[in-house]
Amino acid sequence: MSSVSGGRFDAAWLPVEAFRAVGVRRVGVRGEGGVVESVRREVREVCGWFGGREVGGGEAELVLEVGEVGLGDEEFLFEFDGERAGVRASGGVGLLYGFFHVVRLGEGAFEGPVRSELHSPALPLRMVDHWDNVAVHPVMGQVERGYAGGSVFWADGEARGDFGRVRAYARLLASCGINAVAVNNVNVHAVEARLLTERIGEVAQIAGVLREYGIRTHLSVTFAAPIVLGGLTTADPLDADVREWWAGAVRGVYEAIPDFGGFVVKADSEGQPGPFAYGRSHADGANMLAAALAPYGGTVHWRAFVYDHRQDWRDRTTDRARAAYDHFAPLDGEFAEGAVLQVKHGPMDFQVREPVSPVLGALPRTRFAVEVQATQEYTGQQRHACWLGPMWSEVLTFRPHGEQGPSVGELASELVAVSNVGDDPFWTGHPLAQANLYTFGRLAWQPSADPLDVLDEWLRLTFGDGDLGGLRTLLAGSWAAYEKYTAPLGVGFMVQPGHHYGPSVDGYEYSPWGTYHFADRDGVGVDRSVATGTGYAGQYGPPWASVYESVESCPDELLLFFHHVPYGHVLKSGKTVIQHIYDTHFEGVEEAEEARRVWAGLKGVVDAERFARGAERFEEQVRSAREWRDQVNSYFFRKSGVPDERGRVIY
Numbered sequence: 001m002s003s004v005s006g007g008r009f010d011a012a013w014l015p016v017e018a019f020r021a022v023g024v025r026r027v028g029v030r031g032e033g034g035v036v037e038s039v040r041r042e043v044r045e046v047c048g049w050f051g052g053r054e055v056g057g058g059e060a061e062l063v064l065e066v067g068e069v070g071l072g073d074e075e076f077l078f079e080f081d082g083e084r085a086g087v088r089a090s091g092g093v094g095l096l097y098g099f100f101h102v103v104r105l106g107e108g109a110f111e112g113p114v115r116s117e118l119h120s121p122a123l124p125l126r127m128v129d130h131w132d133n134v135a136v137h138p139v140m141g142q143v144e145r146g147y148a149g150g151s152v153f154w155a156d157g158e159a160r161g162d163f164g165r166v167r168a169y170a171r172l173l174a175s176c177g178i179n180a181v182a183v184n185n186v187n188v189h190a191v192e193a194r195l196l197t198e199r200i201g202e203v204a205q206i207a208g209v210l211r212e213y214g215i216r217t218h219l220s221v222t223f224a225a226p227i228v229l230g231g232l233t234t235a236d237p238l239d240a241d242v243r244e245w246w247a248g249a250v251r252g253v254y255e256a257i258p259d260f261g262g263f264v265v266k267a268d269s270e271g272q273p274g275p276f277a278y279g280r281s282h283a284d285g286a287n288m289l290a291a292a293l294a295p296y297g298g299t300v301h302w303r304a305f306v307y308d309h310r311q312d313w314r315d316r317t318t319d320r321a322r323a324a325y326d327h328f329a330p331l332d333g334e335f336a337e338g339a340v341l342q343v344k345h346g347p348m349d350f351q352v353r354e355p356v357s358p359v360l361g362a363l364p365r366t367r368f369a370v371e372v373q374a375t376q377e378y379t380g381q382q383r384h385a386c387w388l389g390p391m392w393s394e395v396l397t398f399r400p401h402g403e404q405g406p407s408v409g410e411l412a413s414e415l416v417a418v419s420n421v422g423d424d425p426f427w428t429g430h431p432l433a434q435a436n437l438y439t440f441g442r443l444a445w446q447p448s449a450d451p452l453d454v455l456d457e458w459l460r461l462t463f464g465d466g467d468l469g470g471l472r473t474l475l476a477g478s479w480a481a482y483e484k485y486t487a488p489l490g491v492g493f494m495v496q497p498g499h500h501y502g503p504s505v506d507g508y509e510y511s512p513w514g515t516y517h518f519a520d521r522d523g524v525g526v527d528r529s530v531a532t533g534t535g536y537a538g539q540y541g542p543p544w545a546s547v548y549e550s551v552e553s554c555p556d557e558l559l560l561f562f563h564h565v566p567y568g569h570v571l572k573s574g575k576t577v578i579q580h581i582y583d584t585h586f587e588g589v590e591e592a593e594e595a596r597r598v599w600a601g602l603k604g605v606v607d608a609e610r611f612a613r614g615a616e617r618f619e620e621q622v623r624s625a626r627e628w629r630d631q632v633n634s635y636f637f638r639k640s641g642v643p644d645e646r647g648r649v650i651y
């Protein structure tokens with residue numbers, strides 16, 4: 001645990017030992033100002049730990065140098081000539097990324113030779129969105145869907161006075177390449193609305209700390225701000241007074257934060273105000289804000305999470321999965337340059353298994369960001385170990401137009417994660433959930449990266465070079481294990497309403513939220529085919545529209561997302577649907593028990609506090625997995641009357 005200011009907190013993947021290879025050497029830092037000073041501070045600190053030193057002249061073994069190398073701001077060159085390692089960049093941010101590259105390589109940075117290797121991020125913006133409220137919300141708490149304590153930015157109703165913790169967080173983010181942070185919840189409540197105007201000074205304080213690590217600050221704003229803050233009678237995006245009001249508000253923001261990144265907007269979604277109230281389109285709304293931000297180079301991130309959350313479950317013509325495409329695909333080409341459409345990776349809401357959103361293949365003329373959820377709202381809420389690297393990688397490597405076409409990672413302009421971090425001493429509640437934040441950053445830097453390589457990096461940095469094979473296997477399989485003991489075959493939800501933790505098979509079955517599985521005595525699943533269902537499968541282009549349309553070609557793991565089938569339907573695996581449900585639920589629990597056993601074996605290897613936190617979480621994971629198994633299996637046994645082939649206990 002570090003005990004620098006901001007309270008005691010875990011060093012995560014940057015423990016002292018991770019810096020040994022740099023800290024024992026003679027290091028030269030060449031350049032001045034801004035982020036270069038952060039690099040210099042890092043070098044001095046780590047050399048202080050290990051006996052190395054900052055040197056000038058030619059005696060350096062590692063040179064970190066800013067110069068005229070003709071690179072982009074975030075790029076760097078790395079080389080090792082047999083004696084000396086070097087990082088060269090055009091500016092401080094590239095130098096900082098180069099420094100962390102050397103840290104990641106450890107002694108490997110001083111083996112070679114390596115000739116002038118260029119490193120550049122594939123995506124220019126790599127952002128975490130905090131769903132943090134300034135004031136504690138009566139239902140959602142301080143951090144909406146937060147499972148790691150209070151906010152890292154806000155405490156006692158205002159920006160934290162002590163920024164030690166924010167600085168440590170910025171350092172962690174920069175070390176895995178994250179360069180943008182939205183500091184408040186997309187559901188903008190009354191107190192938080194004022195961050196845009198009279199409380200912008202507090203945002204500026206946070207921005208000042210994040211800037212030291214090359215991170216730009218973004219703010220979630222309410223579309224109704226001209227009314228709630230400006231006293232206007234309308235927020236109509238085409239109204240001249242409204243546009244003028246926003247122009248003035250943005251001017252004030254940039255006076256306080258000259259490098260402000262821009263706005264994040266959740267409009268016409270789950271009760272948030274938006275342009276529909278004025279008969280305007282989402283392009284009208286986004287473009288109005290883009291115009292206000294344009295003189296300063298800011299961006300509006302406009303979320304595509306727009307659907308009817310007041311649905312009648314009896315109405316079989318409305319399908320929530322269709323909503324984002326129906327709203328936004330027709331607007332392709334209508335968004336201004338400074339607007340980025342922020343699209344959730346799946347059509348529903350961060351379930352453990354969803355198809356890739358068809359919207360991602362339908363925006364050839366729109367800048368878009370893919371939004372993933374590091375906070376584990378539907379994947380165990382940081383009480384369960386669930387490493388999401390393979391899920392995100394599947395999304396980023398999916399090719400919406402077939403094998404010959406580009407991947408999502410190539411089509412997207414940006415990658416955004418809902419943050420899983422709070423003021424918890426371990427940052428993320430479950431110490432192993434730190435791997436999700438790290439993996440997000442590294443995949444945003446290089447979406448085609450093998451997530452297992454990223455996991456190895458994280459393990460090595462966090463725990464050192466010991467034998468971590470068991471932990472690696474545990475984490476590598478943890479998403480699959482979670483999927484096994486929760487909602488089967490892509491059908492989704494089946495969670496407790498409201499807080500979304502733990503099983504409730506019919507929890508959302510008759511609710512207004514549009515999240516149904518339609519299980520009856522004969523079968524289960526949602527018919528989303530064009531031929532007989534909601535037509536959602538037709539939102540994909542070739543080849544996926546036909547792959548998903550037919551029961552025969554639909555992949556097993558998505559079968560119940562796209563089709564309603566009898567319990568006796570035989571999967572490609574050769575099992576019936578009902579037997580698959582029974583088997584996977586028993587297996588999932590066994591895997592959770594095995595994970596608990598692996599963690600128990602790390603006693604004495606992992607430091608005591610982290611070990612204790614993990615042990616407590618694995619107890620809960622096993623308890624919860626059994627709860628899921630028994631409820632899901634009993635539910636389907638009672639519905640179908642089909643016994644388990646293997647005669648195991650089903651309640």
Ligand code: GCV
Nearest residue numbers: 131144145186187266305349
């Ligand atoms: C911030 C889901 C979550 C909400 C969240 C919403 C969103 O519905 O349950 O808490 O609101 O997604 O992404 O806007």
